[in-house]
Amino acid sequence: MEGSNIMQIRKISTAFLLLMMVAGGLISCDLLVLDEDTEYPTRIPALKLGELESLNQEYHALNDSTLCSTLNEFGYTGYSTVLFGEEGNPCDRQNREVVRIEMSELDTLESAAKKALWKNRDFTGVQDTTALELTAIIPLPGCTQNCGGPDENSVNIEWKLTFAEQVVDSAKVIGTEIIVVMDARGVNRIWGNWYPEFNVPEFINYGYQDVQEGMVGWEIDMRSFTGEEKIYTIKEEDVGTEPEMVHLPIISDTDTELRTCWAVSVRYGAQDFAGWYAFIDIEEGFLVKLVPMGEIIP
Structure with a gap:
């Protein structure tokens, strides 16, 4: 999780959880929870370097060594520098053989890109090209x-x-755009990935209205956001009225954790700093991540 940002909230997640339970009337024997056999959130462990290098060789063999892109720490095609050599990004033109043939016919590009994503589905996570x-x-x-x-x-x-x-x-699963680059010989790189399967809470324990009400009164240390030596207290009018439910991958050195959250906009209103998106877990009710607007757009 984003510990540094969460620590800037003076009212820590435990206090918020208790507040939400009281405000939402959720302290009862009828509290909706996931089935005990369902693991939430889903966690995808990072691979050891040797395992990753071996998997990357399989990936390139599958594509006849035509791709310059590499796998990330989790064995997916998401962008990462973990397997870059000393020369840097292997897809930079100075680091690879460039196919210098003009491409003027665009009719088949989309279908060829989708075919490549399906062919590499164990690495891209794309299980249905119609999606x-x-x-x-x-x-x-x-x-x-x-x-x-x-x-x-x-x-x-x-x-x-x-x-x-x-x-x-x-x-939406935040941050899962996929970029495919093609030259006259075909696909030469894939950056980005989907997640083939992960667990989603069956019930919404914390509704968005309760979440919005619970955020009023939060205190945010502004030093790491604007440099101001001040504590900002969230007012009712700062909280957006239309939260969106999203799936949020939280990527760390050890794993990727997939949580389902309400993405709630919080306005700050300064000319050079609009505010944040607060991501609140719908099943466990705590602040997962606080992100300045513009860095993530739900």
Whole structure:
């Protein structure tokens, strides 16, 4: 979890949990909970380096060594520097052989990208290509003639396709956009991943109205957000009226934890700092993460 941000909340999560239980009338024998056999939240452990290197070799063998991208600490295609060499990102053009052929036909790019994501489903987490939504396609220009010379040309030699975040039970999984880059020979990198399966609470123990009411009175140390030597107290009018339910991966050095949360906007109102999103676990009722607006957009 984001310990540094959570510590900036003067009213710690335990106090918030008790407040929510009282405010929501949830102290009773009828409290809704997950089945005892269901593990929540789902935790995905990081792999040991040797295991990861072996898995990365399998990944590249599956793709005939045509990809420059590598796997992350958890064996997925999400961006990570863990397997980068001394030269840095292996997908930087100075670190790889660039296919310098102009690409002007775009009709098959989306289907080819989806095919690659399905082929690599054990690493991308994409189990259903019909769920993939293409949100952007951007050309990546480069030269094909007189490269490095005073009269080098510039044409579209690669295309970057972005697919929207994963959606599970009508709720977005934050931070799961997938980027696929293609050249004239096919896909040359995949950054980003979905999660093939994880546990979601069957019941909402903490409704969004109770969560909103419970946030009033929180005190936030502003030093790490704006540099101000002040404590900001959240007022009722600061709390957004339309929270969104999302799934939030919390990534650490040891594991990825997947929690289902209310994403509640909190306005600060300064010209150079709009406020935060507070992510509150719907099953356990505590603050999971506090993020400045703009860093994460639910």
